[in-house]
Amino acid sequence: xxxxxxxxxxxxxxxxxxxxxxxxxxxxxxxxxxxxxxxxxxxxxxxxxxxxxxxxxxxxxxxxxxxxxxxxxxxxxxxxxxxxxxxxxxxxxxxxxxxxxxxxxxxxxxxxxxxxxxxxxxxxxxxxxxxxxxxxxxxxxxxxxxxxxxxxxxxxxxxxxxxxxxxxxxxxxxxxxx
Amino acid sequence: xxxxxxxxxxxxxxxxxxxxxxxxxxxxxxxxxxxxxxxxxxxxxxxxxxxxxxxxxxxxxxxxxxxxxxxxxxxxxxxxxxxxxxxxxxxxxxxxxxxxxxxxxxxxxxxxxxxxxxxxxxxxxxxxxxxxxxxxxxxxxxxxxxxxxxxxxxxxxxxxxxxxxxxxxxxxxxxxxx
DNA sequence: ATTTGCATGTAATCTGTTACATGATTCA
DNA sequence: TGAATCATGTAACAGATTACATGCAAAT
Numbered sequence: 001x002x003x004x005x006x007x008x009x010x011x012x013x014x015x016x017x018x019x020x021x022x023x024x025x026x027x028x029x030x031x032x033x034x035x036x037x038x039x040x041x042x043x044x045x046x047x048x049x050x051x052x053x054x055x056x057x058x059x060x061x062x063x064x065x066x067x068x069x070x071x072x073x074x075x076x077x078x079x080x081x082x083x084x085x086x087x088x089x090x091x092x093x094x095x096x097x098x099x100x101x102x103x104x105x106x107x108x109x110x111x112x113x114x115x116x117x118x119x120x121x122x123x124x125x126x127x128x129x130x131x132x133x134x135x136x137x138x139x140x141x142x143x144x145x146x147x148x149x150x151x152x153x154x155x156x157x158x159x160x161x162x163x164x165x166x167x168x169x170x171x172x173x174x175x176x177x178x
Numbered sequence: 179x180x181x182x183x184x185x186x187x188x189x190x191x192x193x194x195x196x197x198x199x200x201x202x203x204x205x206x207x208x209x210x211x212x213x214x215x216x217x218x219x220x221x222x223x224x225x226x227x228x229x230x231x232x233x234x235x236x237x238x239x240x241x242x243x244x245x246x247x248x249x250x251x252x253x254x255x256x257x258x259x260x261x262x263x264x265x266x267x268x269x270x271x272x273x274x275x276x277x278x279x280x281x282x283x284x285x286x287x288x289x290x291x292x293x294x295x296x297x298x299x300x301x302x303x304x305x306x307x308x309x310x311x312x313x314x315x316x317x318x319x320x321x322x323x324x325x326x327x328x329x330x331x332x333x334x335x336x337x338x339x340x341x342x343x344x345x346x347x348x349x350x351x352x353x354x355x356x
Numbered sequence: 357a358t359t360t361g362c363a364t365g366t367a368a369t370c371t372g373t374t375a376c377a378t379g380a381t382t383c384a
Numbered sequence: 385t386g387a388a389t390c391a392t393g394t395a396a397c398a399g400a401t402t403a404c405a406t407g408c409a410a411a412t
Contacts, residue, residue: 003275004399010282020363033277035270040400042365065408067363084282085290090301092213094272097181099211099335103328104188104262110322112263123268144288144355150281153353157277157346164342168335175331177322182371198391218372220393243380245391 004044005053007034009080012054012072014147019045019068029151032131032158045070053079102172114178121169128162131155182222183231185212187258190232190250192325197223197246207329210309210336223248231257280350292356299347306340309333 011017011025022045023038036044045068048054053076056068072080098120105113135155142148189195189203200223201216214222223246226232231254234246250258276298283291312333320326 001275001398003273003278007278010278013282013285018363019365023363030278030281032271033274033281035273035400037401038364039366039402046365061362062409065363080282081285084279084285087293087297088275090298090305091275093210093336094274095181095213096211096272097179097266097269099332100181100185100188100208101262102335103208103211103332104191105331106323106325106328107191107259107262115265119265120268127268141353144353145284147284149354150284153283153350154277154281156349156353157280158271160342160346160349161339164338168338171334171338172331175319175322175334176327179370196391197393201391213372215373216392217374217394224393239390240381243391 003034004036004040005048006080006083007036008041008044008048009053009072009076010084012070013077013080016069016071018059018070022070032154048076052076105176110176110178113176114173117169117173117176117178121166121173124162124165124169128159128166131159131162135159181212182214182218183226184258184261185214186219186222186226187231187250187254188262190248191255191258194247194249196237196248200248210332226254230254283354288354288356291354292351295347295351295354295356299344299351302340302343302347306337306344309337309340313337 007026007030008022011022011030017025019038019042023036023041026034026036026041045054045056049056049070052073054070054072056070058066059069061067101116105116108116138148138152142152146152185204185208186200189200189208195203197216197220201214201219204212204214204219223232223234227234227248230251232248232250234248236244237247239245279294283294286294316326316330320330
């Protein structure tokens with residue numbers, strides 16, 4: 001499916017940048033729905049260059065250190081837009097280790113179950129409060145044609161998802177009688 | 179992390195069965211949070227047998243056809259229970275292609291955006307109605323020490339997750355002014 | 357001087373999917 | 385007798401993580 005390809009093309013379509021900066025984007029902006037390590041990004045950039053989807057020019061940081069600034073080509077933009085507009089079936093529900101453990105949680109003692117749910121709830125509450133704080137970067141909700149609209153929609157979705165996860169965990173503690 | 183290993187051990191801890199039946203479990207009971215094809219299951223069963231986590235005996239279906247009925251060993255049960263009780267940090271948010279597309283959706287025309295959200299909403303509503311129907315298998319909510327409690331908790335979670343996804347999609351259409 | 361961050365790459369390994377391959381059983 | 389389902393495996397490939405490997409730049 002080459003999804004990493006389109007994540008990279010999408011980012012380069014917003015702004016030319018280096019592999020290092022792309023890497024940072026995956027850890028910040030895309031963090032709630034995609035990830036990629038530099039060891040995966042660099043080879044993909046090489047491949048995309050060979051395929052004519054992107055080009056780069058070498059820039060110098062300081063005196064000697066070289067970095068490659070990648071720019072999307074017309075062919076790359078075309079391919080990206082084609083992918084973006086394609087309609088695609090919903091993906092199968094992703095793997096979730098925690099739910100796997102909950103499925104088997106009947107084998108645990110009540111104390112063990114309690115600590116399992118409590119531990120996860122604490123972590124999800126922390127993530128939720130982080131996401132809500134992220135929301136502050138929007139003084140006012142971006143308009144429907146603002147360049148920030150996508151960012152805003154996914155952040156909204158991430159918050160709703162965490163809220164529901166927290167509610168579910170509370171309900172689990174309740175239903176499992178803890 | 180060997181998560182498939184523990185999914186298999188967990189199922190065999192409930193009931194001895196063949197690779198084929200395990201495969202069917204992944205497609206039904208575990209469907210909302212785990213999956214595995216037979217091409218991954220059979221080699222894992224071989225490995226678990228070598229490791230002494232499970233054993234099998236050969237049964238005959240009909241006249242000739244052999245099937246291997248796997249049973250968890252004491253060592254396997256111990257290892258499974260150790261894994262289940264371990265406390266573990268929440269997993270990083272899973273990859274989600276649809277959210278990736280929403281993130282870049284500012285590049286689409288309003289009509290394209292509309293069809294993207296509408297298409298997904300329809301599919302998620304269908305899944306939601308399927309899950310709600312699944313809930314009917316519980317005449318009454320299982321008690322906290324019933325063997326069905328894990329199944330019930332994850333189904334509850336799956337429904338809540340789908341409901342939130344649908345709400346989010348509606349909100350997206352609203353915010354994106356469609 | 358030392359640590360942290362910038363910057364780029366490859367190798368080994370693990371996980372998972374698709375495709376290849378075979379054959380028996382059951383039901384219509 | 386043909387199709388669907390039961391039943392088990394391997395091979396090739398794709399996607400992703402961890403570890404290995406190197407070196408400059410900036411700030412303390």
